Amino acid sequence: MPLEWSGLSPELLLTIDRGSAEGLRAQLERQIRDAVRTGRLEVGERLPSSRELAARLGLSRGLVQDCYAQLRSEGYLATRVGAATTVAAGACPSPAPVPPPPAPPRLLADFRSGVPDLSSFPLADWLWATREAGRAMAVTDLDYGDPRGAPALREVLAGYLRRVRAAAADPQRLVVCSGYAQGFALTLRALAATGVRVLAYEDPGSPGPTRAAAARAGMTAVPVPVDEHGIDVAALAATGAGAVLVTPAHQWPTGVVMTADRRLALAEWAERTGGYVIEDDYDAEFRYDREPVGALQGLAADRVVAIGTVSKSLAPALRIGWLLCPPALVGLVVTGKHLDDRGSPTLDQLALARLLECGRYDRHLRRMRALYAARRAALVDALARHAPELRLTGLAAGFHAVLHLRTAEERHVVRQALTRRVGLYGMSANRTTGRADPPRLVLGFGNVTERAVPEGIAAVADLLR
């Protein structure tokens, strides 16, 4: 029986596998859809009658009829009364599949900042907390929840922030979010709604992400210099900004702590101008020489939005953070969170609450402080051995430090190091102005093992001079 169909016999276009777990009708439907999408069957092309196709493929006519009916109701096929079934006008070929991106190269040592030691993630504790939280959860906890986050987590977290960060933390002004990026985006959109048009940020800082987030909120971002006491508040006042992003506990990336005078000047600036301070409290859990300085938020809770996250204390992949909002902004932030994603995943929140409550979170932090302090010591040692003439600055805190180069050029060092499979990062990426300043590297030691630290430094030592 000759059959005109794309110049191919149906047996070549369609292959029915009777051994497959996929039903016969599903196979037939899928293959006809694919033939339309890939353009093997073209718009207007006639299909064999259900009787013909059934006979050729050894299927029942009813099955082919059901298949044609399904594809007609989905718009792939069309049948005019008394005429043949054709490929419907409007059924377009699908775009070609996109290949996945290539994997990044493996490094001997990667001194990237901002990532904690991922291999120390307390997986067993997290799974335990998830199970416990899941079992204790009420059925109503599975519904859309309060966009501010699970009340149980907000309660426990407020207690934690009061205790560990000396924050003025009220659960009703705490909003759970998915990490710093979302917390910052929500804050900027809330501020934009109150009329803030200019955001100031620290220089050095994170110009790329900060400027991109400001642009997304319709704001202009202006850099303000940081010195060894923290941000220059007089320079901030001169910008006319309505809000400023700061890292008081451990300035990113210079590693200085904001002094009391600057804290008070910043609080005074906010009070006087009606401005807001956004406090990125990103790694304040980790200070190795003394108690960390309390959050600026505790000093001026009416004018500071404090953003925290477990990305540094546990792992970025958990995507849990929080915002401690001033009364004037909390409503706008909550509305934004509700519109953006209706709230963060509840079970994850309840697991974190459990981890905080039972003391395992604190225990993990104690273990991590010892580990990072050892890595920092390894870095100090390795540099003292291989590049004793270079200065390393930054508090004994967090997991990065700043290496001051002397004659070497940042970009050259970074590029050459990569050929030796060592990831190095120049300070100029953190600068908005003053890119001609003395060359410096920002060395992250969070996710490099204590053994890889000296290996990595040894491999690039000659480049650093």
Next chain:
Amino acid sequence: MPLEWSGLSPELLLTIDRGSAEGLRAQLERQIRDAVRTGRLEVGERLPSSRELAARLGLSRGLVQDCYAQLRSEGYLATRVGAATTVAAGACPSPAPVPPPPAPPRLLADFRSGVPDLSSFPLADWLWATREAGRAMAVTDLDYGDPRGAPALREVLAGYLRRVRAAAADPQRLVVCSGYAQGFALTLRALAATGVRVLAYEDPGSPGPTRAAAARAGMTAVPVPVDEHGIDVAALAATGAGAVLVTPAHQWPTGVVMTADRRLALAEWAERTGGYVIEDDYDAEFRYDREPVGALQGLAADRVVAIGTVSKSLAPALRIGWLLCPPALVGLVVTGKHLDDRGSPTLDQLALARLLECGRYDRHLRRMRALYAARRAALVDALARHAPELRLTGLAAGFHAVLHLRTAEERHVVRQALTRRVGLYGMSANRTTGRADPPRLVLGFGNVTERAVPEGIAAVADLLR
């Protein structure tokens, strides 16, 4: 020893508890911060010397000195050389705590739509999948991930969407998000970036959330009527909209399926005008009388953004959804996701991938289809008994149906039902225009037990006439 300090002796302002787990210095610091924040200690007020305070509280002088130093570095206290320690100017009292909102009333039966049966959530399966995924996870999976989502989930999900929704699903054009709300918000911002200014949406539909999301993306939202074949494509074309939000598989809330003619007309409209179709594929897993109609996305993958979610198939609290993007939008959507929250939680994604892979997700859906079909039958029965003269419409699908009232007024019925502890919801909340249309109720039966359905209907039967 008389001591001038807020007119109170230090013993009244500060209470040191030697039996507490909190260290003595932490207690002292916390209590002084609280006294500053609550205004019990005022700006400029002198504190006792460290020697005096130590003696009065029976603490070591060094401890009090450390405490004062910490509070100075945080900006609460100030000391001028040779002068007393005072409360620093700039340390502001904190806002008063906000009471939590009241709990909603308990209902006999709540016919709210859009919520699945929460008590059927497969908690044991979910915890199992989380544990399995956690144990199989690579250390690098704990880092910030691909903003499009975990490759493992995108791979499995694409296969699922091809198989179950007849979608043209390519993992590289699939973006994992936190549910419909985020998927929609990301789509609108991506469309706004391509110049779309007007969004059309179905009427009846979800005017409130749709208009709010459009406004947040800087767009105008215009309603387009829906009839028994789906959205009126001629009316859509007349609006000049650049994008349209539709629910083809099971129109929300009328419950009709979009016909093949309308599907093709919509694809043709998009092709001709360069417009985009946003397909909210919210409950397509649940059809009780036949195979669900495939996603519109499969028919016009270049012009349709399909948004899916596990909010109806598993639980809203998981906050997992996905976007299947046309090639021209995927980059913008991914950039938006990266800026908004850097990606969804990885472990949750890997758990869902595991659940899909091992067949437990399909098994759960089969169980739920039987359960919802039974609830729908109970609703049909209860109405046939108590209000036989009223018409119930909507496909045998999802978990809502539309009840056509005759003389009763929607708002009156809804208000009176609440006094009998039955949650009813009027169609007018879903209307943008035509609020004077015949009164209808949208009855959700997803989260009402099979027993509560007839009880609830019996309790309000006289109101429905």
